[in-house]
Amino acid sequence: MDFGMKNRLARIIKPEDGKTVMLAIDHGYFMGPTGGLENINRSITPLLGYADSLMLTRGILRSQIDAGIDIPVILRASGGTSILKDDLSDEDITVSMDDAIRLNASAIALSVFVGSKNEKQGIVNLSRLVDKGYKYGIPILAVTAVGREMARDARYLSLAVRIAAETGANIVKTYYCEDFEKVVETCPVPVVVAGGKKTGEREVLELAYNAVKHGAAGVDMGRNIFQSENPIGMIKAVRAVVHGRLAPEDAYNAVYKKESD
Numbered sequence: 390m391d392f393g394m395k396n397r398l399a400r401i402i403k404p405e406d407g408k409t410v411m412l413a414i415d416h417g418y419f420m421g422p423t424g425g426l427e428n429i430n431r432s433i434t435p436l437l438g439y440a441d442s443l444m445l446t447r448g449i450l451r452s453q454i455d456a457g458i459d460i461p462v463i464l465r466a467s468g469g470t471s472i473l474k475d476d477l478s479d480e481d482i483t484v485s486m487d488d489a490i491r492l493n494a495s496a497i498a499l500s501v502f503v504g505s506k507n508e509k510q511g512i513v514n515l516s517r518l519v520d521k522g523y524k525y526g527i528p529i530l531a532v533t534a535v536g537r538e539m540a541r542d543a544r545y546l547s548l549a550v551r552i553a554a555e556t557g558a559n560i561v562k563t564y565y566c567e568d569f570e571k572v573v574e575t576c577p578v579p580v581v582v583a584g585g586k587k588t589g590e591r592e593v594l595e596l597a598y599n600a601v602k603h604g605a606a607g608v609d610m611g612r613n614i615f616q617s618e619n620p621i622g623m624i625k626a627v628r629a630v631v632h633g634r635l636a637p638e639d640a641y642n643a644v645y646k647k648e649s650d
């Protein structure tokens with residue numbers, strides 16, 4: 390691996406502890422104006438100082454994010470299907486490498502839908518991005534998107550995650566599940582977990598804690614942070630769990646609640 394690739398990865402996954410808190414705000418690429426992301430300046434700008442990286446689309450990056458920010462960008466580079474369709478798996482690469490470089494991306498993200506009817510398309514798209522990523526020294530983050538009909542269990546997720554890593558992804562994002570250590574143990578590259586739909590703050594802190602305890606390199610989390618009643622408290626609490634290994638209950642009481650007072 391060349392210096393550029395290693396250096397970009399080190400900006401995302403902190404070398405001090407091998408952990409990361411990615412703030413994901415890319416949902417609009419297929420969900421439109423997602424709750425909490427209607428006004429990026431109001432809801433997201435105050436959180437940027439607490440995220441290790443920011444995952445988003447080029448449209449939001451160009452129009453809403455101050456170019457002076459000191460935060461690595463993970464650029465969403467797949468899409469093509471909206472939430473109005475039953476099957477979301479029909480995605481292609483939607484950003485050229487030229488534009489990713491122009492935008493100073495520290496990594497490029499795309500979804501693969503293993504087991505879907507567009508499985509091959511996703512895996513081939515990933516392999517194409519990996520080829521270009523190595524050409525220019527930009528890591529590729531594969532998002533293992535799970536269709537509604539798929540079980541989010543260790544058997545399926547370890548298959549999807551391993552296929553993404555075998556195809557060349559430098560980081561793989563997936564979901565937390567029972568026996569999560571099996572997913573991580575069989576994946577040769579760092580695994581990060583998504584937060585999923587908004588749920589209780591305590592549950593999410595527990596999820597982040599257990600994910601890291603069982604080998605995850607951290608989280609790539611969106612709705613459970615920006616849809617929280619107290620997004621700053623929540624991202625600080627997630628950081629305390631991921632980087633500080635604070636127990637979830639302590640992070641909830643001493644960080645999340647304290648910030649709400």
Ligand code: R5P
Pocket residue numbers: 413414415416444532583584585586609610611612613
């Ligand atoms: C899909 O919309 C994206 O990959 C999100 O970045 C991902 O699902 C993480 O966000 P959340 O924690 O809201 O699930």
